[in-house]
Amino acid sequence: MLGLLVIIVVSWVLLHFIEKKSIDALGIIPYEKRLIQFLIGLFFMMLVTFLTIYIESVVLTVDWQLKSPIDYTLIFKSFMYHLRSALTEDLIFRGAILYILISKLGAKWALLISAAAFGVYHVFSYGMTSERFVPIFYVILVTGFTGYVWAYTFNKTKSIMMALGFHLGYNLVMTFFYTSQPYGELLFTELSRINVSELNGLYYALFKGLFPSIITLAFVKFLLLFDLKLFIIKQQT
16 A cells, blocks of 8 residues: 555656646546546456456366355455555556656557556566566567557546556456466366367467457447547546
8 A cells, every 4th residue: 555655646746747737637536437437447347358258168168166155355355455456557557657658759659668568567577587488478468468458548538547447357357267366266266178289279378368458449449439528538737
């Protein structure tokens, strides 16, 4: 929590002295429309992640066992933990620095820089610095493209909220099914799956990694065309 507070203070300082803007330039204060953005992002990404896991279960014949009893207290703790961690990462990669980069360099270059930084960051956060080139490239590609889509969402909506919903929704659903720290396998435990060739495994890994972000990008573009007024919020100075 202290780290998050420090990031918020640093963000305020950067925006105040470089852009002459308040912290709300990031669209972080939860007005009604921003809460709608957050909830749309959260539930959409949860749906997409469930769909991705369902496809994996069919393609790889994954057998899941539902946990009993379900620990709802643990699920709530996971929700709060991932809300804090997602907000922390979003403020770093899709916060004040991205806002300033967009202002100074334009959206095209700012989004690419943010995406590249997000991808490289995950190589270190996953502890993959000693891995071979292919796994490192895969992580940078997948997480970098994800970061690009979320940065694009921030730029178009003028708010951190929808991308935060995407981020939280994905991380939360993944903890329902897969081993993770500090929370994992909250609803299901994997019992078995079929083995596939290395090449087919690579193809599927690319699909699993890129499919959610491709669908999300298309979804955001559709929403912006459908009702622009819902997602563009006048920034406060």
